[in-house]
Amino acid sequence: MPQGASSSFIWLLLFFALMYFLMIRPQQKQKKQRQELLNNLEKGDKIVTIGGIHGTITSLTDETMVLEIAPNLRITMQRSAVGFVKVDDDDDKKSKKGKENKKAKEIEEKTGEQAEKNE
Numbered sequence: 694m695p696q697g698a699s700s701s702f703i704w705l706l707l708f709f710a711l712m713y714f715l716m717i718r719p720q721q722k723q724k725k726q727r728q729e730l731l732n733n734l735e736k737g738d739k740i741v742t743i744g745g746i747h748g749t750i751t752s753l754t755d756e757t758m759v760l761e762i763a764p765n766l767r768i769t770m771q772r773s774a775v776g777f778v779k780v781d782d783d784d785d786k787k788s789k790k791g792k793e794n795k796k797a798k799e800i801e802e803k804t805g806e807q808a809e810k811n812e
Contacts, residue, residue, distance in 0.1 A: 731772055739779040
């Protein structure tokens, strides 16, 4: 093989490896996460569909789900229409308060340790 041919072959392999790691692999990872989201749906989850409809899941089958989008107003949709699952604001507030309390305790411990060193 001439020198130029082996060099271009190496560059071609590097190009395909780069394309795999920059495009194909992240796409597969994203697809796996989406499938995991759809498999973990439960009755009572608050979701937003890809069409922008907000609702609560009242029942699930393998292919479909029933959403309650207003009191006594239910629609049947494909399970794959889920855009994302909404996180309750109460849970989010609780986790933030927990983090703040943990930080406050750490600060108190550090100041206590510093006071002991100064004595």
